[in-house]
Amino acid sequence: MNAPLLSARGLRAFVGTRSLLAEVDVELRPGEVTAVLGESGSGKTTLGLALQGESRRGVALAGTVELRGTDLIGVPAAQRRAARAGVIGYLPQHPAAALNPLRKVGRVMAELARAPEAIPEALEAARFDAALLDRYPHQLSGGQQQRAVLAQAVLNRPDVLVLDEPATGLDAITKSEAVEALSRMSGRGTAILLLTHDLGLVRRTADTVLVLHDGRIVERGQHVLTAPTHEHTRALLAAEPRPPAAADTEPAEGGLRASGLSKVAKNGDRLLDGIDLAVPPGRCVAVVGRSGSGKTTLARCLAGLTRPSAGRVLLDGVALAADVRHRGRRTQVQYIHQDARASFDEFRPVLAQIARTARLTRGVSTAQARTEAEQVLASVGLERAQADRRPAALSGGQLQRAAVARALLAEPAVIICDEITTGQDLIHRAELLDLLAATLRTTSAGMVLISHDLGAVAALADEVHVLDAGRCVEHAPTAALLARPRTAVARSLVDSADLARGRTEEPG
Missing domain, CATH: 3.40.50.300 (P-loop containing nucleotide triphosphate hydrolases)
Known part of the structure; x- marks a missing residue:
């Protein structure tokens, strides 16, 4: 040995x-x-x-x-x-923290490389597109940031x-x-x-x-x-998700609807191109696709955090302002960020931040807001002693669950979940999916699930939309799309996922 x-x-x-x-x-x-x-x-x-x-x-x-x-x-x-x-090469859990926001990715790698051939070798190992080397970290998707840091970690073997x-x-x-x-x-x-x-x-x-x-x-x-x-x-x-039984009721009228959403970046890149999406009350619509396909851009446009270049977003038939600041104090569309740590104030206890959501969105008293915050945090597996700490004292998975709790406390009409299972261990992932499924069953909230996790998509979503280069190339009921994807992009995603392996390697 x-x-x-x-x-x-x-x-x-x-x-x-x-x-x-x-x-x-x-x-x-x-x-x-x-x-x-x-x-x-x-x-x-x-x-x-x-x-x-x-x-x-x-x-x-x-x-x-x-x-x-x-x-x-x-x-x-x-x-x-x-x-x-x-x-030793190291890839941290939160790749954005390892990238210098003021420097282009390629310049940093050029300084770290010991030989000219080290960079192309690292890019190949991390499957990072060399065309992205001239970008700053904020110009990369979450998956692209992950691959950039992985390329740095494997640089110089x-x-x-x-x-x-x-x-x-x-x-x-x-x-x-x-x-x-x-x-x-x-x-x-x-x-x-x-x-x-x-x-x-x-x-x-x-x-x-x-x-x-x-x-x-x-x-x-x-x-x-x-x-x-x-x-x-x-x-x-035992905690891996299982697909739910198909919904046996017709979706209710109303809910969130996007019509012709497009987004063009300042450099002329088309990030979204004519996206139509309907999210009925009590239903979950998943959006999947490769990193950089436009999923998070779509989510931010729906939430009013990014202004679309064209198109509009409606809730129950009423057009929503393109900017969340003009949508009123009670935000009816709650967005759960992909980077949960960045969505919390690092200097204040997590519990206090979550309780503040109930005060601001629903006008409840300070005492009632804290009580409700403790209850919803318990439902996502966080004890009061943990939630009373600052964000730095919690793991990435714990902060993701806290972000879900914060969104639920606002009692929104629509919840947009951007990669919320990525930091979850198997047990808490199953508990979180169960909680979201129960929210869909017991409230009129609709849900948009942005995810690379096809197991979570299979467990929660009624319908799946597949994005590629900012366009929706396929959409269908979840079971049909996972079983019989029509487009090359969808087939590649399904075939590459562990879900496609039929669970043949389950433990005995």
């Missing part, structure tokens, strides 16, 4: 008396992919940082992390960075790759390509640590699986996905 490139022994992380990691042992060996599964808040991101000798502010580390004979714990920062330089949710924001086609890229990198000897909620990604890439629960590894090995022994592992594997 190959000697480990990086190993941790008795690794601990804590804030005061609160333990985040407890006696964790990990070995990363050349050519092997080690996957870490666990709930949001279980310690995966803390582990990914700790294996580089790093931690978030206020978090202390203990134990040993050895990289080529150097213990990264407790050494001066300069020595730690020197030991890691060119040896590091010996160890630490990837925190590398499939976040990736469409099914690009994710399938990323799986192939990971296989190529591990095949040439790279040791890869995969921190992820994506069970399909783990099945297709991992040599060994660790299950992290409350900061402890409760199960490890190659058997984890096929013959789990720990009850928490079994709960994770």
Whole structure:
């Protein structure tokens, strides 16, 4: 067996008396992919940082992390960075935070590259289009940002790759390509640590699986996905969504309707081209497509956050103002951002921010708003003690669920969900989908689901629209489209998704 490139022994992380990691042992060996599964808040991101000798502010580390004979714990920062330089590549959970907003992607990569051939090789590995190198980060979609940071992480062929949710924001086609890229990198000897909620990604890439629960590894090995022994592992594997029964009632009249929505960027690029969309009360319409196809632009136009170049949005037959600031104090269309962390004020407790939504949109008292906020947060799996913290103290998945709670508290007519399952572990993803399904059943709210997660689409959506280069190229009832996609784009998305594999690899 190959000697480990990086190993941790008795690794601990804590804030005061609160333990985040407890006696964790990990070995990363050349050519092997080690996957870490666990709930949001279980310690995966803390582990990914700790294996580089790093931690978030206020978090202390203990134990040993050895990289080529150097213990990264407790050494001066300069020595730690020197030991890691060119040896460890890191993809953080939130790629936007790793990109310099003031610099074009290509210029940064040119400075980091050790040889001219390193850039095209990294772009190929990350499936990042070279034509996008001349753009700033804000000009990229979420999936494109993810691939840009991945390209930076694999630049110069590091010996160890630490990837925190590398499939976040990736469409099914690009994710399938990323799986192939990971296989190529591990095949040439790279040791890869995969921190992820994506069970399909783990099945297709991992040599060994660790299950992290409350900061402890409760199960490890190659058997984890096929013959789990720990009850928490079994709960994770049992939480994948299943398609609901088809709706047996006619949709109600009214709801949200978009007519001829188009959007042209300042540089002349056509981001949307004549989109028509109808979202009846109590129904869910999904919008899918490759990264950069216009999904988030459409969502922002519906929510009044981006002004369309042409077309209009109506609610119950009444035209809505193109700018959300002119739609009145009670916002009837609630938008749940793809980047949940950026949608919260970093200096105020999450609970206070969510309670404020009830006060502003429905005029309830401060005390009543706080009570309602605690109740809706509990429904998405967040305890009061967690919600009373600032956003930086919560995981990405926890903040996504908090953002959903905030939208529900406004009691909107329409909820627009932009990639809300990307940061969710399997258990909380299932709970979140159940909550949204119950909202559709018990209220008159309509829902627009922007997602690369075809499992979530199958579980929630009544109808699917497929976007490609800003145009709707196909739309049909969900079951029909997933079973018999007509266009090449839709077929590629469905064929590349784990959903298309028929769940043949379910654990016994």
